[in-house]
Amino acid sequence: MGISKGLSQNMRIAIIGGGISGLVSAYNLSPGHNVTIYEKSDEIGGLLTSYHREQYSIEKFYHHFFSRDIMFLNLLEELGLSKDILWLKGSTGTYQNGMIYPLTTPFEILRYPLLSIGDKIRLALFMKQVRNVDSSELDLISTEKYLTERVGKNIYRSFFKPLLNSKFGKNADSISAAWVVSRVAIRSDRGITGERLGYLNNGFSGFISAISEKIRNSGGIIHTKSPVVMVRNEGDFWYVNDEPFDYVISTIAPVLLKKCGINIPDLPYQGAACVTLGLKRSITNGIYWINLYDKAPYGAVIEHTCFAPLEWYGEHIMYLASYYSEEPASDIKDQMISDFCIKFSVKPDEILWSEIAIEPFAGPLYKSGYKNLMKSVLVPGLVLAGMFSEENYPERSIEGSVRAGKRAAMEILDTIREREVRQ
Ligand SMILES: Cc1cc2nc3c(=O)[nH]c(=O)nc-3n(C[C@H](O)[C@H](O)[C@H](O)COP(=O)(O)OP(=O)(O)OC[C@H]3O[C@@H](n4cnc5c(N)ncnc54)[C@H](O)[C@@H]3O)c2cc1C
Structure with a gap:
């Protein structure tokens, strides 16, 4: 197999993981380079895969996107899928003491019996102020401490705790305040009738099909049912399950990469x-x-x-x-x-x-202190991009993985260009 590092054409690039991050990296690299995606399951898409019922497909994990997801929206446009975008109303509520309470419109929030009028005014002021707070400064403070100090125990318990429980289960109290502040900012695209x-x-399966078709049409190879079990570096080259490559992008959790023989710090x-x-x-x-x-x-x-x-x-x-x-x-x-x-x-x-x-x-798990841990996750010579990357801090999302996947591809293209200039 002829590998010739330094030539800008036909670099062999392995991508570990066929979720959004891996697919976006491959989409950006496959025109011009020999890209191979390794995906352990029988289908690509990662967390965005679907059940295929007789009449329709439905995501295995509920998904929607936001008006601020600029790179994802641009990608949909490039793939010719802008026509499929629907902006829908997301209504919310809470189940407490055996009752469902709608909490979407200002009127419903006013009628909500488990917060006093004073608490509701405090909550409204907090939601307005917090949109201007820099979440990156809050990594070391727990959500519980931050919110009880600002809005009091009652609002924390009856308004924020159910949201934190639904996202983090038993770890709810230890989640960093950076997460909740960025969450309020992300979820502020709401009018009087809801978000x-x-x-x-017809769901996200059309998006997964469209991007994988583009990758294949550009010569990219997608191996499903192909778990990576070994990654090693030898001289100028990387070996993935004994196949040689010029570059490797890993999009899987650090602890999974560690199992493939790579020395990498862990993240919760x-x-x-x-x-x-x-x-x-x-x-x-x-x-x-x-x-x-x-x-x-x-x-x-x-x-x-x-x-x-x-x-x-x-x-x-x-x-x-x-x-x-x-x-x-x-x-x-x-x-x-x-x-x-x-x-x-x-x-x-x-x-x-x-x-x-x-x-x-x-x-x-965005616990207090996550940010510094995240920055320590590096492997010289290996490009990392996934839910654990900076683009996904302090909340992982489709947009974050699109950004991470594209950044990883650009890092490799820049390295190839630099080598070429040096030669
Ligand atoms: C319940 C739930 C709801 C969500 N809802 C939303 C939402 O509404 N909006 C939003 O923006 N985001 C949402 N997300 C987040 C979003 O799904 C993720 O941020 C994004 O899909 C992550 O993509 P990824 O490629 O980084 O990771 P993944 O999708 O996890 O992809 C990693 C891939 O690597 C594969 N893999 C693992 N180990 C190996 C190995 N050894 N060899 C080969 N392959 C391997 C996995 O099978 C997987 O396909 C949600 C997530 C969950 C869990």
């Missing part, structure tokens, strides 16, 4: 278990996203068909979302479904079908 969220006509991650249900009827009174305050084996119920049009699916679709740090119980799916049936008065025969997706590396 404006992006979705794609959490897992996600997400049940998807097809239902005969709507359950949430028209609300898209409900965070749970009451104890449950899931942190949020997300009725997808209160967001995307029901007629695409012909049945109601519900997610039960849970994040975990320790291994989930083997009967987690049954536990989640039976608790949901009790809390939301759903009869088992109203459930048409159910699936569960479990991913141990669903996202970094």
